[in-house]
Amino acid sequence: MTCCLQLCLTEVANGLRNPVLMVHSGDDTHRMFVAEQVGFVWVYLKDGSRLEQPFLDISGEVLTTPWLGDERGFLGLAFHPKYRNSGRFFIYYSILINGKLEKIRISEMKVSAHDMNMADSLSERVLLEIEEPAANHNGGQLLFGLDGYLYIFTGDGGKAGDPFGKFGNSQNRSALLGKVLRIDVDGSSIDGKPYKIPPDNPFLREPDAKPEVYAYGVRNMWRCSVDRGDLLTGYGRGRIFCGDVGQNRYEEVDIIVKGGNYGWRAKEGFECFDMKLCQNTSLDDILPIFAYGHHVGKSVTGGYVYRGCESPNLSGLYIFGDFMSGRLMALKEDKKSGSWKEKNVCMGDTKTCSFPGLINHHHKFIISFAEDEAGELYFLATSYPNAMSPFGTLYKFMDPSRRAPPGKCKYKPLPVKLRGKKVPFIPRECKNILHPKKLFGLICLHCKKYFSML
Template sequence: MLICVAFVLLCQFGVLLGHPQCLDYGPPFQPPFHLEFCSAYETFGCCDQDKDNTIAAKYWEIMDYIDPHAHKLCGGYIKDILCQECSPYAAHLYDAENPQTPLRNLPGLCFDYCSEFHLYCRSAITLLTSDKHIHECCEKNKTRFCNLLNIQDEDYCFPDVLKNTNLNRNLGSVVADKKGCLQLCLREVANGLRNPVLMVHANDNTHRMFVAEQVGIIWVYLPDGSRLEEPFLDIKNLVLATPWVGDERGFLGMAFHPKFKDNGKFYIYYSFQDKKKVEKIRISELTVSASDLNRADASSERNLLEIEEPAANHNGGQILFGLDGYMYLFTGDGGKAGDPFGKFGNAQNKSSLLGKVLRIDVDGQSSDRKPYRIPPDNPFSSDPKARPEVYAYGVRNMWRCSVDRGDPLTHKGRGRIFCGDVGQNKFEEVDIIVKGGNYGWRAKEGFECYDIKLCQNSSLDDILPIFAYGHSVGKSVTGGYVYRGCESPNLNGLYIFGDFMNGRLMALHEDERSNKWKKQDICIGSTKACAFPGLISTYNKYIISFAEDEAGELYFMATSYPSAYAPHGALYKFVDPARLVHFEIPDYPCFVDIATAQSCSNILNSLHSAKPHQRHRKLPYTESGHGPSSPVLSTLSGSRVSGRNLSKPDLVMRGPSASLQYPSLFSLCLSTSQGSLAQWTASCVLSSVALLC
């Protein structure tokens, strides 16, 4: 997916991508505490409480030097200018993203606003900046001053940046429909990730989360939100990925073997170039290190399948295991536009592996020495004109699929495979995969005909989507999950998904009488609704992927800048605020049994280690550059560093939303534990104990 439409928009609008970014190169966030001074940015911006206090002190210091009669005229201008460090577009306002220019002392001002400021407050210029060049040339010359404060991309100048609909549409929030929508809050688990394309768990009772970046690196996050310093796997030297915005190639898929606890096997899906520079996708098997469960043995890679890609886009990328124990692979149609390959396109051609859902048995070799077997009930295994791996066909570029765990009590829905299939230029769709199904592409897009000739073919016999939406709603679907966790039972049975291009979050609910699916928008709650410690109500715009942890709780990954090398991605967990206010015991057991996974790697500092009032002070920076150092846990060797990373030393550390899970298994455990953080972590996170959610 990641994504042809984004590249087209980039070409159309130049750099106008709506790219919020702070001066420390991190994404904007919602401060956990009220901002007294720069309050305009307390719901979404780049300042925490300490930074806000520093700006306020500077403001009053300047005002002490200004004539009292000028206070009313200049006070508002000076406050506006100082508070631009808190703007979600601070990096643009101060030209921080341009390595060819020094960081500005003053933000970029639009010419009309700058002219008014110069007219009323030019005596304050020397107090706002120490730049001698500005002092010497510009205090008396309005035109020269305002030209100097101009920025190359005028879409980002203040105050017009606040009015720019292209930049501010859905900035950190989702618009509610007229009837209202489901309000949820978020907890930021990790940030500083480079296009996080997936998060999976090993289903081994350790409750570790494996988060993969598009460049080809997989990180291990522990149940308390901390991250191991050494990656689980690093194959960026093999993966074909570029820094181009919207490039869909890269590390795309990962799945653990259903018997991973016994055999240590897992599988990956990535783009690469062979020795002849031919672009392909590869599905490989690897094993975990014999000496460290948190490290993969990269030398164990065994290629299962390679498929040539005729174009750079539509690479698919999902791999998962069904309840039948077989592996399901989801490939794109080969790229370009309109599936132009052959008479019917790749997707309708059952002799091609492109535009398909494939199913293979990875536990053995076939008679023709392929490193996998064909399941005996594959629908086209006896068709000489079809590839036996094909399980379903007629798909364009399914981006993110999932297996429904089923209702916790009735098991209804268990085993269904849901997929989001990215459309061409009119419709996005959500499908449930069935054996032998034809999902219509390129004859149809959504419910409508795309290729009239193919669409009118009586033999098409296609399966319609359970839901489709037009491009006025969103332009690139990101498939999600049916919620089956225990922390938010109000969400049980909802298929939660989103749109990559506009950041919209949606849910589908199945009407049991009609068996039809109805859409409901998801709104991230207001500041008041999400006022619990550690919760936020904003997120990065470009929704890359959804995820489910071992307990069935739901997450999603998003970035503010969709480039494989841009460290602006974050991992968010959904939280139902109603459950925090009315914390009731659900109708079914809600226990988490966490097993220990000892590691030889250092552990990055747990986000729970800082007290609330300490989370915004400057912290010492470690030599490794991964983050601030902190005490060593008694149960594991090495230091801990936060899952939220800083990109530069000596910057203000922003408090994570994963700080206090309130109330959650961590807070309940904390309330009944005594002693140090290390003792609490050892007893409540890393040992095999049952914890109530």
């Protein structure tokens, strides 16, 4: 029997409609912002409660459908590195123009001047719109690198095999699809664009390339993250990891570098996909750090390198999963060779996860991974991947075999000024019964907590 790293989970939020991401605002409040595919973003506080009013509701603008597995919708959210002072954040979503033309839109918005837990609904400023030729492969990741620039991860345009033009969108540097784009959102350009092009973008002086392009040859990167780096040495800090969803044979994990060509559609994983393109010696593509076949899973969901404090055994592991198979995986780096090896991850057995509040199972469809402000790791999954179905849950990882010493991981969040009501969190995994003394509440036998229903 293969030895595996046994992990347990705690349920953090539930009842979510295809939760596509959870991010923190980096402002020392330790709030968690959870986005649903339909276009809502909710604020969760450190005590586990959710604010009754959404932070953002653009469900009227977002293109979503009740189709199972539809990839369109609200897909990306990133807070500006100086959000505490600027109140600026950025969103990525699907739209429909005049009932027929589909696009993805990247916009800037601001927080309300009157409520730190609500966006200013009138503040949207569109930065970029890209036409989408098909309903799938919409990309959807937004993140800020350590350089302060905004990275935008687009899909290849959809259908299958990137059939657009002679070489496909991904290998075509004059197309914005199938790319990692990098822009400077702290200014505007001479030609009227609401952003600047970083002066060291790699294809700036190529006449046929879009200046926004930072890397290319990607198929449909779903969930990318910036490595915080080792807490003591800083090793790995700033690396960008991505899961790139494959066609019909391989799924891959990549580290993004400036000017990199990630191979698609010439290659899928380590193998040739388009034989003609693949034999082109000038391809010079960057190989994945890891790829796996479709006997393991059919749609990678990129994760994070764990840099938190609570579970020391996980330090330095890149933890990710597969949307279709529901499998959780981990990679460990060999720093001498620079190679990454798979480390088996599994749910702990009933005895291992018997502590109050811990569970050892999760919904099958793993949509996204997340990191809170303290660096602890989470993932979002659902039992039914439909944008309208409220079966999504946010889970937090916990390693039961080795915990940080008591008191080591304490931090003091800045106060959050509340204007609206809070909705208490009630775990669905609990066995709920009426409290014998209080008629208006439930007691969880599993986690030994009382939840008021008032």
